[in-house]
Amino acid sequence: MAIARALASDPDIIIADEPTGALDSQNTQEILTLMDQIAADGKLVICVTHSQEVADHGTRIVHMADGVIDHDTRLKDPFPVKEHVALPAKHLSFTAMVKMALKHMRYNLKRNLLIIFGASIGIFSVILMLGLGRGVKGYMNHEIYSQIKPTAVQVAQNTDSQDPKKLAVTQSDLSRLQKLSHVKKVQLGYYGSNVQVQRGNASATAQVMQTTTDQMLAKSIKKGQRPATGEVVLGKDFARKFNKKHPYRLIGKSVKISITGMNKQHLPVVMTKSLKVSGVSDGSAGQVQTNLTTVRQLYAAKKLTFHANFATVVIDNLQNVTSVQDKIKTLKASNGKKQYQLTGAGALVSTLNTYIQLAFYVLAAIAGISLLVSAIMIIVVLYISVSERTKEIGILRALGVRRKDIRRLFLSEAFFLGLFSSVLALTFTELVAYFANNVATKYIGYSIIEITSNYMIFGIVVAIIISLLAALAPAGQDSKLDPIESLAYE
Missing domain, CATH: 3.40.50.300 (P-loop containing nucleotide triphosphate hydrolases)
Structure with missing residues (x-):
């Protein structure tokens, strides 16, 4: 030998x-x-x-x-000297390197399968958390946007004051908002709170009253129609306060609503008007909707000055909603401060999406700790492989294989460990997503885990990078082994 x-x-x-x-x-x-x-x-x-x-x-x-x-x-004549043709240096080709790496992985198949399985758990956890975050955000948006138009955004003055003049959205505000790119139209609206509603001897306080705009979808009205002038739509839960068992029977009946305004002396004035119930919506408890003309008539009856306190900005395309919202937020008042703020469900969706995404990024980061564990496993295994393959390395070096070829050989093995673990992780993720989405679709009618191609690519890239980084130190040590000492190693 x-x-x-x-x-x-x-x-x-x-x-x-x-x-x-x-x-x-x-x-x-x-x-x-x-x-x-x-x-x-x-x-x-x-x-x-x-x-x-x-x-x-x-x-x-x-x-x-x-x-x-x-x-x-x-002692005797020397042997005749033949013409010597030197053999070329035995540099490992890419193909030979790949074959040797795969062959060695098959040689230690059980151990490598355990490493691949362990590493795949980390990738699986990260991708699953990202997919679940996207799915939950999509579900929340779906539920909210099933009630409102996603391309309609509510805008109000950026102030904490309760003074109607400071809250007022004027025609100049409408013109300013209308000039923004991708804005189709702008509508004035009125928002009030603690509105008294009375029918016969029964009365209740509505937490929210709002005028209808294009943001309200027709399908949100479960029965009846949108309110015309002199009409009102009641939320289903609120309507139960007047007819617990049959809230839809209120349609066509009259209710008396009372809202409070302020006169020029800043004293409260109660405005009352009898309105016909035109429909019942599936809105939350306390919701009352009427049209802007009806509210103007209430103010006019008491000779009070009416001020609209929000505007609905209708955007031409769903893809442009975020950019238009960002532009609105950057508009400045004469004092240099931000003039407008987003209100209503649109602002809620934006904030909710941010929190949901942040929460699942944190969960994904926690799940990513297992990636560190898998990296440590790969380091340990490759260091063990150094001692197991010392003689093999010595033979390769004696054959003229370069140090960088030895290093690349071990990096090739790490590459395949990362690649196979990511493929296994994606398989696990798809299976879990398939069963989870079947259950979710059955009960809530929506797929709760959304695995995108970007998440898959991310999982593969991260797994390979972590494996290669983990292999750098062992691979460097392998390449520095002395061939003579390696051949003599026992």
């Missing part, structure tokens, strides 16, 4: 140190014959020996005593 390793790189000189030591006479003759064959092949064979029998077998004896040559004797 030692002679074969020495000949593997086709050297010009072979130095054999006591080649027949501890051998019987038959094996000694076989080794000496082999030496003759090597010499006859055109190589210089130098045998270092204490055996006179071995020395006499050669063509020349150089005798040393106490480190000094005392005589040089030629």
Whole structure:
């Protein structure tokens, strides 16, 4: 085996140190014959020996005593020198590297399968959290936008004051908002709170009253129609306060509503008007909707100045909603401060999406801790592989394989560990998403986990990068092994 390793790189000189030591006479003759064959092949064979029998077998004896040559004797003619054609350096090709990496992974199949499984858990957890976050956000948006028009945004003055004049949205505000790109139209609206509603001897306080705009979808009215002038729509839960078992029977009936305004002396004035119930919506408890003309009539009846306190901005396309919202937020008042703020469900959706996304990013980061564990596993395994494959590395180096080839060989194995673990993780994720979405669709009518191609690519890239980073130190150590020490390693 030692002679074969020495000949593997086709050297010009072979130095054999006591080649027949501890051998019987038959094996000694076989080794000496082999030496003759090597010499006859055109190589210089130098045998270092204490055996006179071995020395006499050669063509020349150089005798040393106490480190000094005392005589040089030629026994017979040397072997003829043949024209020597040097073998090219044994640099590993990309294909050979890949084959060797896969072959070694198959050799330690059980251990590598455990590593791949462990690493896949981390990738699976991260992708699942990202997909779940996207699905939950989509579900919340779906539920909210099933009640309102997603391309309609409510805008109010950016103030905490309760003064109607400071809250007022004027025609100049409408013109300013209308000039923004992708805005189709702008509508004035009125929002009030704590509105008293009375029917017969029963009365209740509506938490919210709002005028209808294009933001309100027709399908949000479960029965009846949108309110015309002198009409009102009641939320289903609020309507139950007047007819608990049959809230829809209020349609066509009259209710008396009372809202409070302010006169020029800033004193409260109660405005009351009898309105016909035109429909019942599926809105939340306390919701009352009427049209803007009706509210203007209430103010006019008491000779009070009416001020609209919000505007609905209708955007041409869903893809432009975010950009238009951002532009509205940046508009400045004369004092240099932000003039407008987003209100209503649109603002709620934006804030809710931010919090949902942030929460699931945090969960994904926590799940990503398992990626660190998988990286540590890969480091440990590759360091173990160094000691297991020391002789293999020595043979490769003796064959002329470069250090960087050895390093690339181990990095190739790490690459495949990352690739296979990511593929397994994606398989797990798709299976979990499939079963979870089937259950979710059955009960809530929506797929709760949305795995996008970007998430898949992200999982594969992260798994491979982590594996390669984990392999850098072991691969560097492998490439620095001395070939002689590696071949002598036990």
